[in-house]
Amino acid sequence: DQQVKQNSPSLSVQEGRISILNCDYTNSMFDYFLWYKKYPAEGPTFLISISSIKDKNEDGRFTVFLNKSAKHLSLHIVPSQPGDSAVYFCAANTGTASKLTFGTGTRLQVTL
Amino acid sequence: DTGVSQDPRHKITKRGQNVTFRCDPISEHNRLYWYRQTLGQGPEFLTYFQNEAQLEKSRLLSDRFSAERPKGSFSTLEIQRTEQGDSAMYLCASSRNRAYQETQYFGPGTRLLVL
Numbered sequence: 433d434q435q436v437k438q439n440s441p442s443l444s445v446q447e448g449r450i451s452i453l454n455c456d457y458t459n460s461m462f463d464y465f466l467w468y469k470k471y472p473a474e475g476p477t478f479l480i481s482i483s484s485i486k487d488k489n490e491d492g493r494f495t496v497f498l499n500k501s502a503k504h505l506s507l508h509i510v511p512s513q514p515g516d517s518a519v520y521f522c523a524a525n526t527g528t529a530s531k532l533t534f535g536t537g538t539r540l541q542v543t544l
Numbered sequence: 545d546t547g548v549s550q551d552p553r554h555k556i557t558k559r560g561q562n563v564t565f566r567c568d569p570i571s572e573h574n575r576l577y578w579y580r581q582t583l584g585q586g587p588e589f590l591t592y593f594q595n596e597a598q599l600e601k602s603r604l605l606s607d608r609f610s611a612e613r614p615k616g617s618f619s620t621l622e623i624q625r626t627e628q629g630d631s632a633m634y635l636c637a638s639s640r641n642r643a644y645q646e647t648q649y650f651g652p653g654t655r656l657l658v659l
Contacts, residue, residue, distance in 0.1 A: 436586075463645075468650070474652050474653070475550075476587065476635070478647055481647060483645055530592050530600060532587070532648060534587050536585055
């Protein structure tokens with residue numbers, strides 16, 4: 433039972449354009465959502481998070497949008513840079529619970 | 545803040561051998577988590593500690609797996625009688641002891657290959 437889904441395994445975007453990575457979830461108890469970036473042979477690096485009481489959170493080039501009614505969130509990266517090329521994971525938990533539930537990841541390739 | 549560290553970074557072993565991995569969390573973090581990641585999947589939760597107490601274990605954690613955090617600082621994850629299906633990246637994460645919506649920070653992982 434995949435409670436967090438990232439349906440696009442890969443995405444290619446030109447440098448300077450916007451990258452939009454999507455994530456859907458099925459567990460309505462999830463109320464905290466995080467995005468991590470992962471380079472090969474490294475651990476996931478925390479990027480940005482959002483609480484279910486908000487619908488948007490912004491940090492520099494990264495913005496996360498949450499649509500609770502659709503159980504959908506997205507990560508926007510503007511402008512995209514070659515160093516953003518990595519696998520991006522969406523994760524969620526139920527606030528007071530401790531374990532994170534991850535999606536399967538989306539590989540972003542930012543081309544010159 | 546030196547981040548979460550894990551040792552070793554890579555381990556190759558033969559089926560049936562025991563292996564042990566170590567994780568050192570960020571110094572002021574008293575929650576510590578273990579995850580496993582296989583190819584093409586996201587990390588999957590294995591277990592977590594608050595201080596020295598192991599508070600939750602996943603059903604993924606078979607009886608061949610044991611984790612400890614004896615003094616509430618570093619943690620070890622041992623796999624006994626390894627099987628080829630144990631080949632994966634083992635990730636450790638730590639967080640502060642906030643009651644709500646804590647962010648977990650990950651180490652570089654230990655990549656295990658069982659031959």
